[in-house]
Amino acid sequence: MSKHTQVKPQSQGFMHDQRKRRIVADIATYVLLTVLGVIWLLPIVWIFLESFNKNTAPYQDTFFPTEYSLDSYISLFTETKVLNFPRMFMNTFIIAVFVCIISVFFVLSVAYCMSRMRFRGRRSFMNFVLILGMFPGIMSVVAIYFILKAMGLTSDGMTILALILVYSAGTGAGFYVMKGYMDTIPTSLDEAAMLDGCTRWQVFTKIIIPMCRPMIVYQAIVGFLTPWLDFVMAKVIARTQENYTASLGLWLMLDKEYINSWFGRFAAAAVLISIPIAILFIVMQRFYQESMSGAVKG
Structure with missing residues (x-):
């Protein structure tokens, strides 16, 4: 006890x-x-x-603004003779939308081939792409520029097309994450569908793509954000303000020639640029949740 x-x-x-x-x-x-x-x-x-500060000077006595107004937003869209930000915003949006669509198709196609097909050189190709991905993309900027110049894609009217091609061309090499997800899908589903008379294209579109919705959401976000936030490649290819993207416009606003009068508009432009990104994440998150709930029910 x-x-x-x-x-x-x-x-x-x-x-x-x-x-x-x-x-x-x-x-x-x-x-x-x-x-x-x-x-x-x-x-x-x-x-x-x-962005709502009435005082547009970059240097102020207080950390937060003391007076607020919409002047920066209004002047950003009305005073376009010096810096045409609405055009830059639209250029970026067009490029990002096309790259998003193309990158999703490329990554899905390459990942499906690497996951479901067996052919000579498959392993060597995967290892080569893996090693190539270890090098930073900035190493190829000069070579890409001269290739585009030789093709006549660096002129003013072809800059947007050139940026779409550059951002989309290398997206297929980022197939490893998508392939890893496809490897988790049983191949017995493919075999059963092909026994029922489905072609590989029907298997790809009717079975693989619906089951890969979470990864499609991820790839769509990555494909949209890459051109939306890129600065280096756009700076090399775009030569005039008519072809500038939003990131180049923000960079110009902080130049010593414009910073004193454009700092408020820089803050307003930064807020506006974040809006499509926030909308994309909200919309894609809903699709991701729906796809995951459907996968669990299945």
Whole structure:
């Protein structure tokens, strides 16, 4: 009996210490996450409020604006003689939409071939693409420019087409993630469909694509964001403001020639550029959730 009376208080003390440690760890975790959240949100809140700042100068006495107005947004779309941001925004949107569609088709096609077909040189091709992907894309900028120049795609009227080709051409090489997902789909589904008379194209469109919706959502987001946020390739290919993308327009607004009068419009343009990205994530997240719920039910 004495042993039991001694062990019980010790176990209670141990559990009490464990509970205290857990509470302290939870508090420390929440405090750390709160601090990180504030650090992450502070620049976003600042640039959003700065876009409504009545004082458009880049250097001010206060961190947050003291007076607010819509002048930066209005002048961004009305004063287009110096910097035509609406045209740059539309150029970027056209390029991003086409690249998004083309990249999804390319990645799906290459991933399906690598996952479902067996042919000579398949393994060597996959290893070559894997090694090639380890090198930064900026190494090929000069070569890409001279190739486009030789094809006559660097002139003013062909810049948008050239950017679409450049962003889309290499997307098929990013098939590894999609292929890994397709490898999880049983090949017995393909075999059963082909026994019922389906062709490979019907298997691809009727079975593989519907089951790959989560990865299609991922690839669509990546394909849209790549040209939307790129600066280096657009700077090399686009030679005049008529063919500039939104990132080049933002870069020009911070140039020493324009920064004093365009800083407020720079903040407004940064907010406007983030809107399509936010809409894309919201829409694609809904499709992703629907596809995942359908996969679980199936």
